[in-house]
Amino acid sequence: MSNAVVLEVSGLSKRFGGIVALNNVSLKITKREIVGIIGPNGAGKTTLVNCVTGIYRPDSGKVFFLGEDITGKPPHLIALKGVARTWQKIRPFYNMSVIEAVTAGALLRTKDVLKAREEATEVLEFVGFPKSKFEMLGRNITLIEHKLVDLARAIATKPKLLFIDEVVAGLRPHEVDVIADVVRRVNREMGITLGVIEHVMRFVMSISDRIVVLHEGRLLTQGTPAEVARDPLVVEAYLGTKPV
Amino acid sequence: MLPSPGLIFQSVLDGVFLGFLYSLIALGLSLVFGVMGIINFAHGDFIMLGSYLVWILANGLRSDPSFMSLATVPLFFVIGAAIYMTIIRPVLGKEPLIQIAVTVGIGYVLQNFALMMFRAEPRAVQTTYLNLYLNLGVVSIHLAKLISAFLSLLIVLGVHYLLTKTWVGLAIRATAYDREVASLMGINVGKIFLLVFSLGIGLTGLAASLWMTFGQADPYIGSSFGLLTWVIIALGGLGGVSGLIASSLIVGIIQSLTMTLVSPTVSLAIPYVVFIMVLWFRPQGLFGKV
Amino acid sequence: MNPRNVITVILPALTVALIGTTIPFLVGFNQYYVLLALQSVIMASIALAWNIIGGYAGQLDLASFAYVGLGGILATMLMTEYNVTPWLGMFLGAGVSAALAFTIGFPLFRFGIKGVWYALSTAALVVILHEASIMFLGPFDYYIPFVEGWYYLRFRTWENLYYFSLVVLAFVISLNLYISRSKIGYYLKAIREDEVAAEAVGIDVRKYKLLALVTYASILGFIGYLYIVSQRTFSYNTFSGPQSVYVAIVGIVGGLGSVSGVFSAALILKIVEEYLRGFLGGVLPGLHLLLFGSLLIIVGILRPGGLSSLTDALTKKIRVRIQRWYS
Numbered sequence: 001m002s003n004a005v006v007l008e009v010s011g012l013s014k015r016f017g018g019i020v021a022l023n024n025v026s027l028k029i030t031k032r033e034i035v036g037i038i039g040p041n042g043a044g045k046t047t048l049v050n051c052v053t054g055i056y057r058p059d060s061g062k063v064f065f066l067g068e069d070i071t072g073k074p075p076h077l078i079a080l081k082g083v084a085r086t087w088q089k090i091r092p093f094y095n096m097s098v099i100e101a102v103t104a105g106a107l108l109r110t111k112d113v114l115k116a117r118e119e120a121t122e123v124l125e126f127v128g129f130p131k132s133k134f135e136m137l138g139r140n141i142t143l144i145e146h147k148l149v150d151l152a153r154a155i156a157t158k159p160k161l162l163f164i165d166e167v168v169a170g171l172r173p174h175e176v177d178v179i180a181d182v183v184r185r186v187n188r189e190m191g192i193t194l195g196v197i198e199h200v201m202r203f204v205m206s207i208s209d210r211i212v213v214l215h216e217g218r219l220l221t222q223g224t225p226a227e228v229a230r231d232p233l234v235v236e237a238y239l240g241t242k243p244v
Numbered sequence: 245m246l247p248s249p250g251l252i253f254q255s256v257l258d259g260v261f262l263g264f265l266y267s268l269i270a271l272g273l274s275l276v277f278g279v280m281g282i283i284n285f286a287h288g289d290f291i292m293l294g295s296y297l298v299w300i301l302a303n304g305l306r307s308d309p310s311f312m313s314l315a316t317v318p319l320f321f322v323i324g325a326a327i328y329m330t331i332i333r334p335v336l337g338k339e340p341l342i343q344i345a346v347t348v349g350i351g352y353v354l355q356n357f358a359l360m361m362f363r364a365e366p367r368a369v370q371t372t373y374l375n376l377y378l379n380l381g382v383v384s385i386h387l388a389k390l391i392s393a394f395l396s397l398l399i400v401l402g403v404h405y406l407l408t409k410t411w412v413g414l415a416i417r418a419t420a421y422d423r424e425v426a427s428l429m430g431i432n433v434g435k436i437f438l439l440v441f442s443l444g445i446g447l448t449g450l451a452a453s454l455w456m457t458f459g460q461a462d463p464y465i466g467s468s469f470g471l472l473t474w475v476i477i478a479l480g481g482l483g484g485v486s487g488l489i490a491s492s493l494i495v496g497i498i499q500s501l502t503m504t505l506v507s508p509t510v511s512l513a514i515p516y517v518v519f520i521m522v523l524w525f526r527p528q529g530l531f532g533k534v
Numbered sequence: 535m536n537p538r539n540v541i542t543v544i545l546p547a548l549t550v551a552l553i554g555t556t557i558p559f560l561v562g563f564n565q566y567y568v569l570l571a572l573q574s575v576i577m578a579s580i581a582l583a584w585n586i587i588g589g590y591a592g593q594l595d596l597a598s599f600a601y602v603g604l605g606g607i608l609a610t611m612l613m614t615e616y617n618v619t620p621w622l623g624m625f626l627g628a629g630v631s632a633a634l635a636f637t638i639g640f641p642l643f644r645f646g647i648k649g650v651w652y653a654l655s656t657a658a659l660v661v662i663l664h665e666a667s668i669m670f671l672g673p674f675d676y677y678i679p680f681v682e683g684w685y686y687l688r689f690r691t692w693e694n695l696y697y698f699s700l701v702v703l704a705f706v707i708s709l710n711l712y713i714s715r716s717k718i719g720y721y722l723k724a725i726r727e728d729e730v731a732a733e734a735v736g737i738d739v740r741k742y743k744l745l746a747l748v749t750y751a752s753i754l755g756f757i758g759y760l761y762i763v764s765q766r767t768f769s770y771n772t773f774s775g776p777q778s779v780y781v782a783i784v785g786i787v788g789g790l791g792s793v794s795g796v797f798s799a800a801l802i803l804k805i806v807e808e809y810l811r812g813f814l815g816g817v818l819p820g821l822h823l824l825l826f827g828s829l830l831i832i833v834g835i836l837r838p839g840g841l842s843s844l845t846d847a848l849t850k851k852i853r854v855r856i857q858r859w860y861s
């Protein structure tokens with residue numbers, strides 16, 4: 001069953017006033033895949049994640065998770081079914097300790113706080129968060145630490161599918177390598193299917209099995225990293241919008 | 245006993261006059277909320293404070309309360325600036341609960357300050373030139389209310405003009421729309437906040453002197469003005485100035501009608517019942533965009 | 535819950551209650567001081583109930599005295615009019631307050647009302663009840679006719695009611711501690727920090743907020759009778775906006791979500807209030823409230839940690855000691 005479809009999005013559209021953020025986007029993600037989702041700023045990548053995870057209700061189109069229609073379901077139910085995500089713009093729990101924040105995620109699958117805390121500890125160790133800072137308040141940690149906590153918080157909900165929205169944006173090169181390694185291990189060792197949104201090409205090209213390119217709300221093309229990198233449409237989309 | 249049409253007409257008219265004054269009060273509050281996202285629970289208490297000031301000044305100078313706005317508006321503008329610098333600016337980035345709580349604290353301080361200084365009895369100004377009634381047969385028009393309604397409308401439209409037609413207004417609206425973009429455009433967001441907050445409080449000084457031409461000062465009018473204004477903003481849905489005036493008039497008329505037809509107690513409660521219903525069924529307000 | 539958790543939940547509450555029982559002896563049964571202790575204990579219980587919706591769930595609720603008044607007046611009038619024992623009346627009061635909270639909260643949370651609009655709705659609720667109760671009660675102060683005995687929970691002296699209130703306080707403290715150590719507490723805090731992020735990790739925000747609101751309201755509805763008896767009177771003014779704000783002040787100055795902080799704040803503010811009233815009450819009524827308002831502003835500006843920054847360090851030390859001793 002390694003080719004089982006985990007997520008199927010068909011004809012998804014979302015507009016904000018005059019802006020068409022998503023325009024009839026269809027795609028599939030299969031089990032244990034790492035799918036890179038790229039595209040210039042404003043291409044609709046985050047909106048896609050928001051529509052899948054129930055933060056936004058799409059204007060039209062359908063979202064199927066493991067064959068079940070989850071379109072327009074509330075976010076907490078979608079999380080319960082097994083879709084998690086991280087946030088491009090961090091949404092930290094400032095007045096909770098790191099371990100408490102991740103425990104809140106782990107409590108989705110258990111009522112037992114002690115058990116959830118143990119799981120949270122494991123997940124934090126897994127993503128390489130420094131053990132000495134587990135008890136620190138969210139307000140007192142650094143940006144990369146926030147990103148790790150955000151990732152751990154999402155993983156702690158034991159998702160089958162995880163969207164990682166620009167986790168390395170704003171980080172230094174050596175930090176990017178550390179995170180790339182973590183992301184790979186989340187996929188290989190935990191068996192979680194991943195949708196990875198990223199602007200840092202070196203990162204996304206190296207970890208993805210497949211790349212999906214969005215541009216102005218449309219699905220421009222998809223393929224292996226090598227195919228996509230050679231695709232003239234992609235080059236044009238990036239050159240056309242990004243001031244070099 | 246059925247109330248006569250004249251009574252109802254009179255009551256609606258009084259409600260309209262009151263409504264225009266409400267729109268002046270609501271304007272300052274909605275500016276501060278719309279531009280800064282700051283939720284000022286103490287807004288009404290500044291009117292209360294202003295009313296006492298007007299009471300003291302007008303009685304001392306034996307003059308009409310409306311003239312006292314020449315003193316209260318600049319004074320409150322400065323007080324607004326001082327409060328912005330010392331209290332509001334430090335909590336700008338903090339969680340909403342703390343922001344609201346701090347302004348609740350300001351209101352609480354003002355209210356108890358008034359209680360301490362003036363006790364709970366209501367106070368009214370002795371001398372007012374406007375305490376005249378124009379008798380028009382069916383209805384009689386209280387000159388003070390008419391003039392304060394007229395001046396309120398004038399100022400509301402003036403501020404609207406300022407917002408829509410001048411460079412400062414453009415800067416204010418840009419800041420309200422998106423702080424970051426505004427500061428990229430070279431707008432000094434900190435200065436805009438200072439200006440808007442001071443203006444909001446300055447307008448309460450004006451509202452206070454208009455209110456005292458026919459109303460009374462007591463330590464608790466602040467809470468009722470404050471809550472009422474929020475009700476108006478909820479109904480108006482933070483839309484344009486027309487939504488604001490419309491919902492002010494609605495609240496004024498509802499209040500005045502229930503006062504005449506049912507009882508003063510009911511008239512105090514009814515706007516809040518409407519408010520909660522609106523929040524339940526139309527959270528974007530009656531005149532807000534969906 | 536495992537045994538160690540039971541201990542950390544129950545033990546602090548028992549300790550407070552036990553220390554509390556010594557107070558009447560320490561003050562030589564001086565009724566002024568016992569009444570003061572009673573009123574402090576009641577205010578601490580109310581503020582700790584507020585801590586559930588305000589401190590943990592982060593909703594600035596300004597309606598505490600809507601629920602205190604509703605539950606309290608119901609239980610009191612059932613007693614004076616129909617001779618119903620407050621033992622039953624207080625539970626009815628809790629039920630009615632909970633029902634009111636549910637009726638208000640269900641649609642509000644359903645439509646995502648939060649922040650300022652939540653605070654305003656709750657402030658409006660107090661005004662509505664205040665005005666509505668004038669219609670039912672008239673503009674009078676009601677004094678409870680003197681009846682005595684455990685059946686009425688009313689006594690010639692204040693000690694028994696004080697002991698009873700200590701039990702209630704111990705319950706509210708345990709409930710707070712239980713919540714903070716259970717799934718509910720983690721979820722409420724996550725909601726307080728960021729509702730959207732909370733939903734995305736699977737938290738049913740509406741359900742948990744409603745749970746917090748109803749729990750808070752039912753505790754207040756229960757306490758209402760004790761509050762009214764300790765004030766000796768009730769009227770439409772029991773539905774008090776300023777008092778409801780006072781409760782929020784105690785909760786915030788104490789430190790959002792901190793049991794020891796809120797408890798200490800309730801006691802300290804009460805003592806300061808009495809002290810100032812004794813000194814300046816005749817000259818400057820409301821001075822203490824003015825000071826408390828300023829305190830709220832200062833805590834808000836400096837740090838939202840409040841008193842808890844002090845008390846938490848202390849209670850942590852004690853807890854570590856006890857845990858070491860236990861294991």
Ligand SMILES: Nc1ncnc2c1ncn2[C@@H]1O[C@H](COP(=O)(O)OP(=O)(O)OP(=O)(O)O)[C@@H](O)[C@H]1O
Nearest residue numbers: 016019021039040041042043044045046047048088
């Ligand atoms: N809540 C919203 N309200 C209005 N417009 C929005 C909203 N969210 C997204 N948009 C608009 O939709 C378009 C797509 O935004 P989206 O955030 O999905 O892009 P993105 O591909 O994630 O871009 P980036 O790489 O910058 O993160 C943009 O034009 C954006 O301004």
Ligand SMILES: [Mg+2]
Nearest residue numbers: 045046047088
């Ligand atoms: Mg994005």
